Each structure stands twice: as C-alpha cells, then as structure tokens.
Amino acid sequence: MPLSKLSVWEGSVDLYNIELEEALGIILKSSNPIKKVEEVNLMQTLGRVIAEDFYAPMDNPPFDRSPLDGFAIRAEDSFYASDENPLSFEVIDTVYAGMPSSKNIGSFQAIRIMTGGKMPSGSNTVIRIEDCEVSHDRVVIKDRLKTYQNYCFQGEDIKKGKLLINKGTKLSAIDLGVLGSMGQKTVKVIGKPQIGILVTGDEIIDYSSELIDGKIYDTNGIMLGSRLKELGLEYKMIKPREDNVKAIAQGILDNIDDLDLIITTGGVSVGDRDLMDDVVKEINAKQLFWRLNFKPGSPAMYSVINDKGILSLSGNPFAALATFELMARPLIANISGDSTIKTKRVRGKILKDFNKKSPNRRFIRGIYQEGEIDLPEGGHSSGMLLSMRNCNALIDIEAGNTGIKKGEEVEIILL
Amino acid sequence: MPLSKLSVWEGSVDLYNIELEEALGIILKSSNPIKKVEEVNLMQTLGRVIAEDFYAPMDNPPFDRSPLDGFAIRAEDSFYASDENPLSFEVIDTVYAGMPSSKNIGSFQAIRIMTGGKMPSGSNTVIRIEDCEVSHDRVVIKDRLKTYQNYCFQGEDIKKGKLLINKGTKLSAIDLGVLGSMGQKTVKVIGKPQIGILVTGDEIIDYSSELIDGKIYDTNGIMLGSRLKELGLEYKMIKPREDNVKAIAQGILDNIDDLDLIITTGGVSVGDRDLMDDVVKEINAKQLFWRLNFKPGSPAMYSVINDKGILSLSGNPFAALATFELMARPLIANISGDSTIKTKRVRGKILKDFNKKSPNRRFIRGIYQEGEIDLPEGGHSSGMLLSMRNCNALIDIEAGNTGIKKGEEVEIILL
Numbered sequence: 001m002p003l004s005k006l007s008v009w010e011g012s013v014d015l016y017n018i019e020l021e022e023a024l025g026i027i028l029k030s031s032n033p034i035k036k037v038e039e040v041n042l043m044q045t046l047g048r049v050i051a052e053d054f055y056a057p058m059d060n061p062p063f064d065r066s067p068l069d070g071f072a073i074r075a076e077d078s079f080y081a082s083d084e085n086p087l088s089f090e091v092i093d094t095v096y097a098g099m100p101s102s103k104n105i106g107s108f109q110a111i112r113i114m115t116g117g118k119m120p121s122g123s124n125t126v127i128r129i130e131d132c133e134v135s136h137d138r139v140v141i142k143d144r145l146k147t148y149q150n151y152c153f154q155g156e157d158i159k160k161g162k163l164l165i166n167k168g169t170k171l172s173a174i175d176l177g178v179l180g181s182m183g184q185k186t187v188k189v190i191g192k193p194q195i196g197i198l199v200t201g202d203e204i205i206d207y208s209s210e211l212i213d214g215k216i217y218d219t220n221g222i223m224l225g226s227r228l229k230e231l232g233l234e235y236k237m238i239k240p241r242e243d244n245v246k247a248i249a250q251g252i253l254d255n256i257d258d259l260d261l262i263i264t265t266g267g268v269s270v271g272d273r274d275l276m277d278d279v280v281k282e283i284n285a286k287q288l289f290w291r292l293n294f295k296p297g298s299p300a301m302y303s304v305i306n307d308k309g310i311l312s313l314s315g316n317p318f319a320a321l322a323t324f325e326l327m328a329r330p331l332i333a334n335i336s337g338d339s340t341i342k343t344k345r346v347r348g349k350i351l352k353d354f355n356k357k358s359p360n361r362r363f364i365r366g367i368y369q370e371g372e373i374d375l376p377e378g379g380h381s382s383g384m385l386l387s388m389r390n391c392n393a394l395i396d397i398e399a400g401n402t403g404i405k406k407g408e409e410v411e412i413i414l415l
Numbered sequence: 416m417p418l419s420k421l422s423v424w425e426g427s428v429d430l431y432n433i434e435l436e437e438a439l440g441i442i443l444k445s446s447n448p449i450k451k452v453e454e455v456n457l458m459q460t461l462g463r464v465i466a467e468d469f470y471a472p473m474d475n476p477p478f479d480r481s482p483l484d485g486f487a488i489r490a491e492d493s494f495y496a497s498d499e500n501p502l503s504f505e506v507i508d509t510v511y512a513g514m515p516s517s518k519n520i521g522s523f524q525a526i527r528i529m530t531g532g533k534m535p536s537g538s539n540t541v542i543r544i545e546d547c548e549v550s551h552d553r554v555v556i557k558d559r560l561k562t563y564q565n566y567c568f569q570g571e572d573i574k575k576g577k578l579l580i581n582k583g584t585k586l587s588a589i590d591l592g593v594l595g596s597m598g599q600k601t602v603k604v605i606g607k608p609q610i611g612i613l614v615t616g617d618e619i620i621d622y623s624s625e626l627i628d629g630k631i632y633d634t635n636g637i638m639l640g641s642r643l644k645e646l647g648l649e650y651k652m653i654k655p656r657e658d659n660v661k662a663i664a665q666g667i668l669d670n671i672d673d674l675d676l677i678i679t680t681g682g683v684s685v686g687d688r689d690l691m692d693d694v695v696k697e698i699n700a701k702q703l704f705w706r707l708n709f710k711p712g713s714p715a716m717y718s719v720i721n722d723k724g725i726l727s728l729s730g731n732p733f734a735a736l737a738t739f740e741l742m743a744r745p746l747i748a749n750i751s752g753d754s755t756i757k758t759k760r761v762r763g764k765i766l767k768d769f770n771k772k773s774p775n776r777r778f779i780r781g782i783y784q785e786g787e788i789d790l791p792e793g794g795h796s797s798g799m800l801l802s803m804r805n806c807n808a809l810i811d812i813e814a815g816n817t818g819i820k821k822g823e824e825v826e827i828i829l830l
Contacts, residue, residue, distance in 0.1 A: 042622055046641045061631060069686045096688050098618030098658075100629035114686050116618050118629040157799050164801065173645050174804050177638030177732060180622040181631070181800075203513030203531050207457055207595040214515035214533040216476060216596070223592030226461045230588050243513075271484045271529050273511050317592060346785060370761060371786060384572050385596075386579065389589050 015289045020326060020361075023302065026288050027311075027331050030304050034260060034335055036191035042179055045171050047232045048189035049337045054165040057182055059155030064119040066095075067152050071110040071132060071139050072123035075147040086133075086142045095120060110139050119151065126150040158182070170338050193336045196259045197225055198238040200248060200266040200275060201315055219317040219385060220265040224324055231341055233332065238262065245275050249282040256308050260335050263328055266315030268299040276301055276312045285310060293399070294361040297323035317385040322363055322394060325415050344414045348373045350395070354404040361399045366412065368393035373412055391415075430704045435741060435776075438717065441703050442726075442746050445719050449675060449750055451606035457594055460586050462647045463604035464752045469580040472597055474570030479534040481510075482567050486525040486547060486554050487538035490562040501548070501557045510535060525554050534566065541565040573597070585753050608751045611674045612639055613653040615663060615681040615690060616730055634732040634800060635680040639739055646756055648747065653677065660690050664697040671723050675750050678743055681730030683714040691716055691727045700725060708814070709776040712738035732800040737778055737809060740830050759829045763788045765810070769819040776814040781827065783808035788827055806830075 018026075037051040066072065073089055081087045089110035093101040097116035105111055105122035113119070113126055125145040133140040158164065164182075165175055171187070179187060199221040207217055221237060228235045236259065240251035252262060267276040268290070280287050285305035292298045297319035301312040311328055313320040325343055333341040351374040354364070365388050366373040373395060376387050396411040397404070404410060433441075452466040481487065488504060496502045504525035508516040512531035520526055520537035528534070528541055540560040548555040573579065579597070580590055586602070594602060614636040622632055636652060643650045651674065655666035667677060682691040683705070695702050700720035707713045712734035716727040726743055728735045740758055748756040766789040769779070780803050781788040788810060791802050811826040812819070819825060 042637070046644055058626070062626060063629060095629075096617055098616065098630050114688055115684070116616075116631075158801065165804075172804070173638050173641035174736070174800060176641045177634040177736075177800055178804070180637035181634040181732070183622055183624075183626055183632045185623055201513065201531075202511055207598055208600055209598075211473070211477060211598055214478060214510075215513050216531075217598045219592040219596040222457070222595035223588050226588035226591045229461055269530070273529055317596070321589070321592075385589060385592055386573065389580075389587070389593070 015287065017291045017293050018289050019293050023289055023292055023300075023327060024330055027302055027309065027327060028334050030288060030302075031261075031309050031331055031334050032307055033337050034191045034193060037188050038191055039186045039188050041186055042176065042184055045179075045187045045189055046173065046176055048171055048187075048192070050165055050167060050169050050171055050175075051188040051190050053163055053167045054179070054184075054187075056158045056160050056162045056164050057184070059160045060158040060181055061152060061154060061156065063100075064154050065097075065152045066113045066115060066117050066119060066126045067150055068126060068128050069114050070112075070126040070128040070150065071141075072105060072113045072120050072126050073110045073141070073145070074105060074107065074123060075125040075145045075149065077108050078125075078127070078141055078143065078145045081141050081144055083142050086140045089139050089141060091134075091137050091139055093120070112139075124148055124151065168337055168339075170340050190337050192234060193261065193332055194259045195228060195233060195235045195332070196238045196255050196262040197221055197228075197235050198240070198248065198251060198262060198264045200240075200243060200264060202243040202273065204266070220313075220315065220320045223317060223321060223385070224263060224265070227321070227324060231329070231332070232338075233336075233341075243275075245278045245282050248275060248279045252279070252283055252305075252310065256306060260308060261328075261331065262308070262310045263324070264310065264312045265320045268301050268312050268314060280310065280312075292323075294363065295319075296363065297326075298360075300327065302327075318365075318388055321385065321388060325394065325413070326363065345396075346371075346412050346414060347409050348412050350404055350406060350408055350410050351375070353406050354395075354397075357403065358397045358399060358401040362397050363394040363413070364397060365391040366393045366395045367391050368412055368414060373410065430702065432706045432708050433704050434708050438704055438707055438715075438742060439745055442717055442724065442742060443749050445703060445717075446676075446724050446746055446749050447722055448752050449606045449608060452603050453606055454601045454603050456601055457591065457599055460594075460602045460604055461588065461591055463586055463602075463607070465580055465582060465584050465586055465590075466603040466605050468578055468582045469594070469599075469602075471573045471575050471577045471579050472599070474575045475573040475596055476567060476569060476571065478515075479569050480512075480567045481528045481530060481532050481534060481541045482565055483541060483543050484529050485527075485541045485543040485565065486556075487520060487528045487535050487541050488525045488556070488560070489520060489522065489538060490540040490560045490564065492523050493540075493542070493556055493558065493560045496556050496559055498557050501555045504554050504556060506549075506552050506554055508535070527554075539563055539566065583752055583754075585755050605752045607649060608676065608747055609674045610643060610648060610650045610747070611653045611670050611677040612636055612643075612650050613655070613663065613666060613677060613679045615655075615658060615679060617658040617688065619681070635728075635730065635735045638732060638736060638800070639678060639680070642736070642739060646744070646747070647753075648751075648756075658690075660693045660697055663690060663694045667694070667698055667720075667725065671721060675723060676743075676746065677723070677725045678739070679725065679727040680735045683716050683727050683729060695725065695727075707738075709778060710734075711778065712741075713775075715742065717742075733780075733803055736800065736803060740809065740828070741778065760811075761786075761827050761829060762824050763827050765819055765821060765823055765825050766790070768821050769810075769812075772818065773812045773814060773816040777812050778809040778828070779812060780806040781808045781810045782806050783827055783829060788825065 093103045094112040095101045095117035100118035101120045111120045240247040280303045285303040287303045290301040297314045303310045394413045508518045509527040510532035515533035516535045526535045655662040695718045700718040702718045705716040712729045718725045809828045
C-alpha cells in the first residue's frame with residue numbers, strides 16, 4: 001500500500017496507547033496479501049495456499065470398472081438364467097486391475113475380472129465369483145443380472161470439470177491425495193511469506209556463544225523463529241553488526257526488499273537504550289502506532305516502510321510471545337492468505353479463581369480443553385516464559401475487572 | 416521384540432476379524448519405543464522428543480539486575496531522605512544492559528542503571544529515574560528505599576538445578592526459547608521414527624507419469640506420506656520393481672533394517688491379486704492379525720518381522736486414511752515416544768440425523784467444533800476420499816446401531 005493511503009491515520013488517530021482491536025485494524029489495513037504465484041511440484045505443496053480454484057482435469061475412475069471379483073458378461077445373456085436353467089458361458093480372457101483386455105465380449109462369452117479391472121468392451125454387468133460355477137474355460141450362471149448391475153461408471157467418484165479445491169485453501173494431506181489422484185504434477189500456490197526476525201538488546205547473546213558477565217542468552221529469536229516454524233512458516237534471522245540505531249536501521253534496510261514483514265523484539269520502552277523509535281525514524285518508516293492499552297507487551301510499535309510492516313515487540317519473552325500471538329498471527333494470516341494462522345476466540349468456564357484486580361485490560365495464560373480453561377501452576381503473576389510452557393490459550397480480561405470466580409465464563413484466545 | 420515373545424497369541428487368539436481395541440493391544444504390545452538417542456543442535460530440536468529430564472544448568476537471570484531505569488545506590492544511604500531532607504549522591508558511572516560497571520558503589524555514590532543492567536558491586540537498591548532530580552554528575556533523592564527494593568536477584572526466574580523440561584516432552588517453540596535462554600547448545604532427543612510406505616496394486620501409477628489405459632493414479636502413497644509430514648514425521652517411499660509377491664517381499668526386505676515400521680496399502684482382500692498375505696508368508700513375517708470387525712478398512716493386516724511392524728491397510732483411499740488414523744497413529748506414538756501423535760476421544764452432540772443402520776461397527780467422518788459434530792455434505796455414504804476433505808473427526812458407531820437422531824451424543828475420535 002502506498003504510504004499516501006495511510007494518511008487517513010495522520011492526525012485523526014491517536015497513535016499512542018490504542019486498543020488491541022484498533023491496532024489490528026491498522027495492521028490489517030496497512031498489510032498486503034502476497035500476490036506472487038509459484039508453480040511447484042505437487043509433493044512440495046503440503047501446507048501451501050492454492051492460488052486458483054482447482055477443477056478436476058479428468059474423470060475418476062478414468063474408465064468403467066468392476067466393483068468386485070467375478071465375470072463380466074452381457075446382462076441380456078443372463079435374462080433367462082435360473083436354478084432350473086443354468087446357462088454356460090465361454091471364458092475368453094482375464095482382466096486384472098491395471099491390465100485391461102483387448103477382447104470384445106460376444107453372446108454367451110465371459111471375461112474373468114478383478115475388483116478395479118476395466119470393464120471389457122461389450123460387457124455391461126459383472127456376476128460375482130461366489131455366484132458362479134467355474135470349470136476350466138467355462139462359467140455357469142444361474143442368476144439373472146440387470147444391465148449395469150455391479151458396474152462402476154467412469155467419473156462416478158469425480159466428474160471431469162468439477163470444482164474440487166477452492167482457491168485460498170491451505171493444502172492438506174487429503175488435498176494432495178486428491179490432486180495426485182487427478183495426475184496433477186504441479187500446483188499454483190501463493191508465494192510463501194518471507195519474515196525477518198531482529199532481536200535488539202546489547203545484553204543479548206546467542207545461545208551458541210559463551211556467556212559474558214552482565215549478558216543474558218537470547219530467548220526471543222529462538223522462540224519466535226520456532227513459533228513461525230510451528231505455524232508452517234519460514235524466517236530469516238537479521239543480525240545487525242552492532243546494537244545501535246544505525247546498525248539496526250542498516251540491518252532492516254539491507255533485508256526489507258526480500259521480506260514481507262520484520263518482527264523485532266526489544267528497544268520499544270522509553271529508556272536511553274530503547275532504540276526502536278529512533279531506528280524507525282532513521283529509516284523513514286511510517287510509525288502507525290506505539291503502545292497498546294493492555295498487558296503484557298504494551299510498548300509494542302508498528303511501522304511501515306515500502307509497504308512492508310515492521311512489528312516491534314517488547315523484549316520480555318512472555319510479552320513478546322503474547323503480542324506475537326495477538327498481532328503477528330492475524331497479520332501473517334492476511335499476508336499469506338492462510339486463514340488457519342489466525343487465532344480463534346471461544347468462551348469457556350474458568351476452573352480456578354483469579355483474584356487479582358485488572359486496572360488495565362490484560363491477557364493471562366491458560367490451559368484450554370473442551371470448553372474449560374485452567375490456570376497454570378504459578379498463575380499469571382510472573383512475566384516468565386516458563387509458566388507458558390503447557391499453556392495453549394490466553395484469557396482476555398477487560399480493564400476494571402475485580403476478579404473472576406471459578407465457574408465464570410471468560411473470553412479465550414486459542415493459540 | 417523377539418518373535419518368541421509373540422507366542423502368547425499363537426492359537427490363543429483368533430487372528431481373524433478382531434475388534435479395533437484388540438488390534439491396538441496387539442500392535443502396542445508388539446511394537447518397541449525407539450531407544451536410539453541423538454544429540455542435535457538446539458535449532459534442530461523443534462518437535463523432537465527430549466530423551467532426558469532437562470535441569471537448569473545455570474541461574475536465570477545469571478546475575479542480580481535492575482528491574483527499571485534509575486540509579487543504583489546503597490539503600491542505607493537513603494534512610495534519612497525526605498522532601499525536607501533531600502540527599503545528594505555522586506554519579507560515578509552508567510550501567511547499560513549487557514554492559515556492567517567495574518566500579519564499586521561507596522557511601523552516597525550512585526550508578527545510573529538501565530533495565531536489565533547488572534547491579535553494581537556495593538549497591539542493593541535502585542531508585543527509579545522519575546523519582547530523582549538529576550544534574551550533571553549528581554542525583555538528588557528524597558525517598559527512603561528499602562534494602563533490595565527494586566532489585567532482581569540472580570536465579571529469580573529459574574534456579575540452577577531446577578527441573579525445567581520432563582523427559583519425553585515433544586519440544587515446542589517455548590521449550591526451545593527456554594533451552595536457548597539457558598545457553599543449551601545441543602539437546603539429546605529420541606531418534607526419529609523411520610517409516611516406509613509401500614503402495615501395492617498393478618493398476619496404480621505415480622502422479623508424475625502419464626495415465627495408461629486401465630490404470631489409475633496413486634492416491635494413498637501421496638496422502639499417507641503427506642499425513643506423516645503433517646504429524647511432523649518423515650517417510651521413505653518403497654517402490655518394488657514389479658507388483659508381484661517376490662518383488663514386494665524384496666522391497667520390504669531391502670528396507671526393513673533401516674525402518675521402524677512399514678505401512679502398505681492394497682492387496683489385503685482375498686482376490687487373485689491380493690498379494691499381501693503371500694508377501695508376509697514369503698518373508699517369514701509373523702502375521703498377528705488379519706481383518707477387523709469394523710468398516711471402513713476391515714481387511715487390514717498386521718505382521719512383524721525382526722521386531723518391526725508391517726501395517727497393511729486397504730487400498731481404498733478413505734479406508735486407508737481411516738485405519739491409518741485409528742491404528743498407525745497410536746502405533747507411531749508408541750514407537751516415537753511422542754504422545755501428541757495419538758488421536759483423542761471426546762463425546763459431542765451430532766448436528767444432523769444419521770439414518771443408516773450399522774449392522775457392523777463403523778467409523779463415519781465428521782466435522783467437530785466445540786463439543787458438536789456435523790456430518791459433511793454427501794454424508795457418509797460414499798467411500799470417497801473427497802468428502803473427507805473438510806473433516807477433522809471420525810464418529811465411532813457401534814454394531815447394531817439403528818440410526819442416530821440430531822442432538823444425540825456420540826463418541827468421536829479427533830484427527
């Protein structure tokens with residue numbers, strides 16, 4: 001989206017301390033679904049978003065076939081068969097599945113046929129093997145069969161031209177099976193979102209290094225990168241040479257052309273070393289909002305440069321994770337066209353008292369199962385990531401809430 | 416498991432037409448959890464099963480640090496501070512996060528400190544910057560601070576030696592974040608299950624080929640392979656040179672040493688070309704059961720050779736998928752130690768009438784959401800894979816059921 005289109009927010013919206021829903025509105029309005037379409041080998045399309053409606057290119061089954069093991073005959077030859085009037089047919093060939101017969105069935109001729117075998121020319125029914133008396137090259141029939149009894153028609157499962165998979169579907173294993181059964185060799189899919197992660201903070205060092213006095217190991221880069229992988233996405237780690245405004249700005253500028261979105265962590269508070277505000281100004285990105293009316297992660301910031309979003313999250317790991325779930329997932333769903341990346345809201349009964357007051361709106365972690373939500377050991381009190389380990393949900397608690405009693409219904413975001 | 420241990424089933428169990436639960440009991444008893452442990456780089460461990468309890472190798476934070484931006488001082492120096500008695504401190508240094516000071520704080524000295532910065536030697540509290548009057552190299556304090564007020568202790572979040580992640584956990588993004596924050600460079604994980612897929616059937620050709628008269632494209636290989644990928648697993652496609660007993664047997668023997676499990680499709684009925692029974696005999700595998708008391712997929716067979724399972728499923732794609740979910744998933748969960756691969760049973764209200772009689776137990780497809788289950792368009796009637804596309808559940812209908820009314824509770828297996 002050209003920057004000029006964003007002018008509606010200038011002045012008319014207070015960019016500071018906005019509500020989550022307003023932030024999401026801004027994020028979604030300013031982000032662009034990927035238009036690039038790639039044609040890739042069928043076997044590489046699992047989890048990709050199909051770019052076009054897929055219509056069956058052929059009938060399935062691709063020929064008339066037998067649903068059972070028996071003898072293909074002309075039904076009219078059996079019309080006078082009965083226990084009192086057994087009729088004998090000449091067996092002129094055998095059809096296995098995948099090995100059709102070139103012979104034509106004439107009057108009182110039969111071809112032995114297996115399940116899935118192509119119906120021989122001239123035949124219009126199959127008598128099951130259990131109902132026949134078979135000798136060397138003859139078969140005796142005592143039943144009257146109807147025309148097209150025990151007979152599968154070409155296209156019975158899927159008719160050529162039928163809409164099978166809608167544009168925008170994230171392709172599943174079953175979809176790949178369906179596409180494969182149609183002999184589809186390649187599939188047109190939406191380009192994968194290219195997402196960069198940039199961790200700021202002088203105190204942060206990489207897990208692969210030795211710890212230095214006063215430093216801590218990175219959590220956010222590993223966690224958010226792995227979270228993207230869990231969602232079926234890829235990412236690129238952006239590593240500025242130094243932790244200062246110019247180097248971080250350069251890191252963004254060097255990568256932004258190849259990326260659809262950059263997620264940063266840290267540097268969004270207001271201390272001396274909180275650099276993101278300066279970084280955004282340094283690269284002339286348009287800062288659409290800064291600070292949100294909820295916890296955790298309220299210092300988050302969102303900026304746009306060359307139509308690409310820069311979502312800047314708090315450096316606190318739990319806050320970074322929570323705001324990733326609340327904001328990055330809807331954003332990436334929009335960019336990728338993959339609606340399964342969105343989080344889902346449900347309501348459910350809380351299984352424990354939550355006795356804290358919430359002067360501001362806040363999201364606390366929970367463990368959701370079948371309409372009920374539990375709070376983890378250690379509760380919500382700590383900003384620690386560790387207590388998020390077994391959680392699969394956030395509870396959305398409105399500002400002014402004075403406490404929640406066990407059994408009350410709460411608003412839940414499933415992660 | 417040595418073949419001799421299987422002798423309990425010989426003669427004492429009817430191997431034919433058994434119940435699902437009996438089949439699962441046999442499968443689980445005869446399959447072996449992988450014992451191999453690999454030490455892999457942290458960044459390669461997402462979704463892997465950790466082989467050992469993980470205890471914190473260090474404190475987090477690894478040093479005492481400041482929770483806010485302000486001035487580190489000796490609390491005792493502030494004990495007589497008040498609005499009437501402002502006290503002046505000499506600012507002797509600045510500590511940024513990641514950049515500790517080498518200086519020691521003496522009486523009425525202060526060090527400016529940022530959030531996350533290491534507490535300087537001699538200090539035991541931080542006064543927040545908003546509460547100070549700052550001039551060039553001095554800071555004036557009017558508040559009395561307590562010892563260790565505004566002070567984060569080393570190990571406050573995680574104490575060295577604490578059990579953080581239990582053995583057998585499938586590692587999530589959060590787990591990787593936690594391991595990374597502990598500077599863990601490699602992690603011991605259980606070896607990945609090696610699973611082979613072998614599609615039988617003369618009539619089946621690969622999606623990448625041109626269609627030949629009487630043949631159909633493979634669905635099962637692509638679908639089951641992709642399903643394994645969806646579950647975070649890898650697979651190897653076994654392609655026998657020809658579709659006959661000797662070639663299929665050879666295909667199994669050539670690969671079984673490198674695999675933990677082989678899943679085959681097709682050839683389990685009783686026609687001339689249903690080869691799996693002969694294949695199993697050819698390779699001297701022990702056939703633990705054949706045919707199940709439910710639909711779809713009742714012809715399934717399970718055999719064991721050299722402690723490795725061969726799970727042989729029907730060639731019908733929907734039947735293959737259903738029995739994969741019902742039997743292969745619990746089996747792979749057992750082999751891999753990854754309990755998340757198991758399917759889950761719940762109960763829920765059915766949203767449509769299901770008017771068919773079920774003389775035998777059967778599993779029909781459904782769309783489950785929040786305690787309710789819908790039946791897909793086109794219902795259960797067809798064995799077609801296509802109508803499974805949007806389904807996420809199977810409904811378990813007991814033998815003798817005469818129909819289910821809308822609103823009744825049913826037994827559901829979530830896929």
